[in-house]
Amino acid sequence: MPAPSRADILLPLADDELIVGWRNSEWTGIAPFLEEDVAFSSIAQNEIGHARALYEIVAEELGSTADALAYDRPLDEYRCAPLVQLRRMDWAATIARHVLYETADAIRIASLAASDDPVVAGIAARIDREEVYHRMHAEMWLDRLLASTDGRDRLDHALDELWPYGLGVLDEGRRPELRRALEERLDRALPDVEPAVRGRYEPELAELHDEMTSVRRSAPAGARW
Amino acid sequence: MTATRVWEVFRRERAGAPMQHAGSIAAPDERFAEIYAREQYGRRGESEALWLVPRGAVAEIDDFVDEFDLKYRRVDGYSIKERLREARERAGTVEG
Numbered sequence: 001m002p003a004p005s006r007a008d009i010l011l012p013l014a015d016d017e018l019i020v021g022w023r024n025s026e027w028t029g030i031a032p033f034l035e036e037d038v039a040f041s042s043i044a045q046n047e048i049g050h051a052r053a054l055y056e057i058v059a060e061e062l063g064s065t066a067d068a069l070a071y072d073r074p075l076d077e078y079r080c081a082p083l084v085q086l087r088r089m090d091w092a093a094t095i096a097r098h099v100l101y102e103t104a105d106a107i108r109i110a111s112l113a114a115s116d117d118p119v120v121a122g123i124a125a126r127i128d129r130e131e132v133y134h135r136m137h138a139e140m141w142l143d144r145l146l147a148s149t150d151g152r153d154r155l156d157h158a159l160d161e162l163w164p165y166g167l168g169v170l171d172e173g174r175r176p177e178l179r180r181a182l183e184e185r186l187d188r189a190l191p192d193v194e195p196a197v198r199g200r201y202e203p204e205l206a207e208l209h210d211e212m213t214s215v216r217r218s219a220p221a222g223a224r225w
Numbered sequence: 226m227t228a229t230r231v232w233e234v235f236r237r238e239r240a241g242a243p244m245q246h247a248g249s250i251a252a253p254d255e256r257f258a259e260i261y262a263r264e265q266y267g268r269r270g271e272s273e274a275l276w277l278v279p280r281g282a283v284a285e286i287d288d289f290v291d292e293f294d295l296k297y298r299r300v301d302g303y304s305i306k307e308r309l310r311e312a313r314e315r316a317g318t319v320e321g
Contacts, residue, residue, distance in 0.1 A: 033229070035250050035261040042264045133263065140256040 007058045009120060011069075012198060013108065014054035015080035016169065018070055020101055021047030022208060023084060024094075032091055043134050050127045057119060071216040075201065075209045083165035085202040088158075092151070095141045096158035100166030102138045103185075104178050105131060108170060142185070159186070167195035232258045233283060235276040236266050244276055 024044035031037035055066035062069075083101060088094060109131060112124035145151035166182075167175050175195065183190055229251040236247040247266045252258035255277075262275050296302040313319050 033251070035252060035257070035265070039261055039264040042268055133260070136256075137260050140260065144253065144257075 006061050006117065006120060009112070009115075009117075010054045010058050010123070012079040012081070013112075014051045014058060014069070015078045016084050016101075016105075017047045017054065018051035019078070019080045019205075019208070020084040020097075021045070021051060022212060023087065024098075026087070026089065027094065039137060043137060046130050046134065050130070053123060053126070057123060067216070071213045075206060078205075078209070079198055080205075081165070081169045081198050082196040082200050082202050083162065083169055085205040085208070086162075086165065087204040087208070090158070092145065092154035093158040093162070095138070095145060096155055096162050097165075098134075098138045099142050100159070100162055100182070101169065102131065102135050103181055104166060104169035106135060107174055107177050107181070111174070146186075156188070160191070163190050164193040165196045167193070168197040168200075229253050230258075231280040232262065233278045233280055234262050234266050235278065236272040237274045238271065239273050242273075244274075247272075247275075249280070 021044045024040055024047065028037065028041040028044070031040050051070065052066050055069045059065050059069055083097060086097065088097065106128075109124050109128045113121050113128060115121045115124065142155070145155040167178065170178055179190055230253070231249050231251050233249050234247045235244040237244050250258060250261045250265060252261050258277055262277055266272055266275055310319075
């Protein structure tokens, strides 16, 4: 079996970052309070920035461009995990996804940072330096929700729903690590479930894909600002 | 959301510059305050360091009594225009 290409390794990560960035940005203007609005919007921008850096590396290998990879592919060529596709405009569900995603992402980024390919290891290390703050943000919200009965109930409810999706962010071999990290952090057992894996498309992704690609499609020759 | 507290944020633009008041943020606790201060006052490279001060730690003074109108203690207490003109005449450096 040939070694996986950079596109094989980085495109699922790039697509996750692009789509989770879009989903997080849907809170801009309506987050629970002003400071959180600024912080969560900034995280969304960071994720999309990571996506761009990753697409640029993949584009070089494929002879394409970052914009073409981000916006010109049909929906069923995106490799993003179902977790990031979901649209859940409920703050507890958003924090549950944030915690699941950031925990899974930390595991994935750590393994990429140990890659033999210096380009892959380099981009993973650069992304990780920003993800530190995303994890701090997820951690403090997690503690905040766990500190009250109402918060804990809402979070647990959202985690129960999203846990199969969280598992699906990682390859099979790394899922036990995610379970261990989360069970320890949440001080609760997580159920044995069938993971929601890449290649599956949630119905709401179509709407996002349509909106996300609309400017590109309206100016096929390339928009100039 | 439970009650938030206010932190006054000071920022230093570059090493050696004085800390200056940048604004304030509301946050439920110190961890949130730190994250929010980073995002609002540090992510554009506009700060070299931040200070976060709980508003309760700020001692405010806003009463300055001057019952006897001791205006000679104030910078606007003297009109020096006339005296400056006289001094310039003596020195022979009258302008215009």
